[in-house]
Amino acid sequence: MNATVLSSTTAPAARPARRCRWCDTLDAWLPKLVVAPTFVCSLVFVYGYILWTAVLSLTPSRLLPNYEFAGLAQYEALFDNERWWQALSNLAVFGGGFIVICLAVGLLLAVLLDQKIRAEGFIRSIYLYPMALSFIVTGTAWKWILNPEFGIEKLMHDWGFANFTFDWLIDPEWSIYTVIVAAVWQSSGFVMALFLAGLRGIDDSIIKAAQVDGASMPTIYRRIIIPSLRPVFFSSFMILAHIAVKSFDLVMALTNGGPGFSSDLPATFMYSFAFTRNQIGLGAASAMMMLMIVVAVIVPFMYSEMRRSRHG
Amino acid sequence: MADMSVAHTAGASKLGRFIIYGLLALVCLYYLMPLFVMLSTSLKSLDEIRAGNLLSLPGEFRTDAWVKAWDSACTGVQCEGLKGFFWNSVSFVVPAVVISTMIGAFNGYALTMYRFRGSDLVFGMLMIGCFIPFQVVLLPMAQTLGALGIANSTVGLVFVHVVYGAAFTTLFFRNYYVTIPDELVKAAKIDGAGFLRIFFSIILPLSVPIIVVSVIWQFTQVWNDFLFGVVFSSGDRQPITVALNNLVNTSTGVKEYNVDMAAAIIAALPTLLVYIVAGKYFVRGLTAGAVKG
Numbered sequence: 001m002n003a004t005v006l007s008s009t010t011a012p013a014a015r016p017a018r019r020c021r022w023c024d025t026l027d028a029w030l031p032k033l034v035v036a037p038t039f040v041c042s043l044v045f046v047y048g049y050i051l052w053t054a055v056l057s058l059t060p061s062r063l064l065p066n067y068e069f070a071g072l073a074q075y076e077a078l079f080d081n082e083r084w085w086q087a088l089s090n091l092a093v094f095g096g097g098f099i100v101i102c103l104a105v106g107l108l109l110a111v112l113l114d115q116k117i118r119a120e121g122f123i124r125s126i127y128l129y130p131m132a133l134s135f136i137v138t139g140t141a142w143k144w145i146l147n148p149e150f151g152i153e154k155l156m157h158d159w160g161f162a163n164f165t166f167d168w169l170i171d172p173e174w175s176i177y178t179v180i181v182a183a184v185w186q187s188s189g190f191v192m193a194l195f196l197a198g199l200r201g202i203d204d205s206i207i208k209a210a211q212v213d214g215a216s217m218p219t220i221y222r223r224i225i226i227p228s229l230r231p232v233f234f235s236s237f238m239i240l241a242h243i244a245v246k247s248f249d250l251v252m253a254l255t256n257g258g259p260g261f262s263s264d265l266p267a268t269f270m271y272s273f274a275f276t277r278n279q280i281g282l283g284a285a286s287a288m289m290m291l292m293i294v295v296a297v298i299v300p301f302m303y304s305e306m307r308r309s310r311h312g
Numbered sequence: 313m314a315d316m317s318v319a320h321t322a323g324a325s326k327l328g329r330f331i332i333y334g335l336l337a338l339v340c341l342y343y344l345m346p347l348f349v350m351l352s353t354s355l356k357s358l359d360e361i362r363a364g365n366l367l368s369l370p371g372e373f374r375t376d377a378w379v380k381a382w383d384s385a386c387t388g389v390q391c392e393g394l395k396g397f398f399w400n401s402v403s404f405v406v407p408a409v410v411i412s413t414m415i416g417a418f419n420g421y422a423l424t425m426y427r428f429r430g431s432d433l434v435f436g437m438l439m440i441g442c443f444i445p446f447q448v449v450l451l452p453m454a455q456t457l458g459a460l461g462i463a464n465s466t467v468g469l470v471f472v473h474v475v476y477g478a479a480f481t482t483l484f485f486r487n488y489y490v491t492i493p494d495e496l497v498k499a500a501k502i503d504g505a506g507f508l509r510i511f512f513s514i515i516l517p518l519s520v521p522i523i524v525v526s527v528i529w530q531f532t533q534v535w536n537d538f539l540f541g542v543v544f545s546s547g548d549r550q551p552i553t554v555a556l557n558n559l560v561n562t563s564t565g566v567k568e569y570n571v572d573m574a575a576a577i578i579a580a581l582p583t584l585l586v587y588i589v590a591g592k593y594f595v596r597g598l599t600a601g602a603v604k605g
Contacts, residue, residue: 031426134536
């Protein structure tokens with residue numbers, strides 16, 4: 001503090017000719033001026049637009065925005081829409097499966113990689129490269145692999161399993177599970193990297209002490225290491241839940257929501273109603289519901305985590 | 313951790329090590345399989361694809377599918393391959409990455425080295441922008457771009473990606489700058505250096521690693537984006553991800569799986585190359601956002 005006070009009094013004295021009177025004022029304002037555009041952008045393009053979408057969701061807008069007040073009619077229409085319920089239940093199936101499998105695979109791989117493995121860096125980079133690919137590329141690749149005619153089914157036939165059938169991609173009951181398969185392939189390496197970073201951060205002396213006490217390795221993992229990875233579970237969950245709710249590209253590339261609308265997710269529902277079926281009001285209502293889902297999942301989670309860290 | 317168990321029983325642990333390496337190798341194969349399938353399919357002829365299976369190797373090295381994907385494959389009504397769309401993507405990705413990284417650097421610097429009243433609040437507000445599902449801003453943004461006359465243009469896509477990418481880049485730079493000791497900036501202030509001078513002569517030279525992280529992260533995000541591309545552009549202005557999806561779903565004539573796969577690899581190549589060259593920074597970017605969360 002002293003230093004800054006000093007600087008403001010001595011510095012102008014040192015070279016009075018070069019520094020103008022309002023330069024210091026300008027300098028004091030510069031940080032705020034620099035942040036201001038981003039701040040205003042965020043106010044307008046995030047908060048303002050959320051409000052705008054909320055307004056649209058209360059209007060009867062179809063092809064063009066129409067700002068008559070229609071009350072909650074669009075939400076009523078949304079909740080009467082069978083396709084919306086299908087999208088929601090798909091989100092539950094997809095989100096649940098995707099998050100649980102990614103966490104399990106990520107943790108397992110991280111624990112295996114943490115056993116002083118030779119060529120660890122190389123193996124890690126193989127597990128992680130799918131993350132560099134877009135969901136569109138991922139979807140295109142898996143669409144081909146899961147192709148009921150030429151894909152895995154044919155491979156198994158060639159290997160002698162003549163009765164093997166695998167047609168999830170065109171089976172309305174199972175199409176959403178193909179999205180889980182592709183999404184897990186794309187994102188599980190990332191979860192592995194998070195867990196591995198967490199494992200490396202654990203204090204070795206606790207583990208040594210437990211070993212001295214005669215605890216076996218599985219017990220140490222179960223009772224000490226995995227519980228101490230709690231923050232990693234937390235951040236991984238947040239990221240994966242976020243990916244799940246926003247999932248759009250993968251479904252578009254892999255199944256295009258089909259067959260029928262059996263693999264629709266809220267994001268594809270929103271896109272299709274807002275931009276291809278000219279139902280702006282309904283699209284806006286579904287977008288607001290997506291926002292509420294994100295808030296409903298993330299806020300309680302964050303809240304409990306913050307309380308925990310304050311007490312612990 | 314493993315060395316204690318090694319001491320216990322050498323034989324059992326040797327088997328254990330064998331199992332661990334076996335598992336890790338199997339998982340490697342699983343992750344590599346789609347890339348292998350894409351590559352080998354793209355080099356086969358259609359007859360070979362029908363006769364063989366996913367894992368069968370191409371008989372000879374053919375590049376026809378690649379040439380077609382680049383030059384003449386149909387993406388909807390037009391049949392000019394991916395080349396135009398590839399350059400579309402380049403034309404908005406480069407400015408979007410440069411601008412959003414610069415904004416992130418300035419913001420991060422101002423928010424850490426010159427904390428003012430409410431700076432934490434500003435940062436918190438920006439961070440919420442990382443968490444919203446973008447569907448909730450699409451309709452108003454489409455209206456705005458239309459009103460400004462930059463719908464379906466490079467400028468429009470740059471604008472959208474900068475607006476919604478700046479929150480992430482700010483997060484990167486802020487988290488990096490909090491680790492730089494305050495004394496450095498304080499000493500410079502005593503010497504009479506101003507906001508910009510300190511930034512350019514002290515902070516920026518220290519920022520190379522985080523600039524690399526931010527550039528790679530933004531490049532991957534913007535190149536791989538589909539949502540903004542499909543909503544805010546159309547026709548021959550579309551980015552490569554949208555064109556790839558159109559190409560794969562164009563249902564005229566015989567389905568050419570080899571061309572689809574070549575096109576997918578072309579679309580993936582830039583980010584894949586970045587990953588191979590600078591994978592370390594890529595991972596750091598992924599975890600930088602997450603660890604601070």
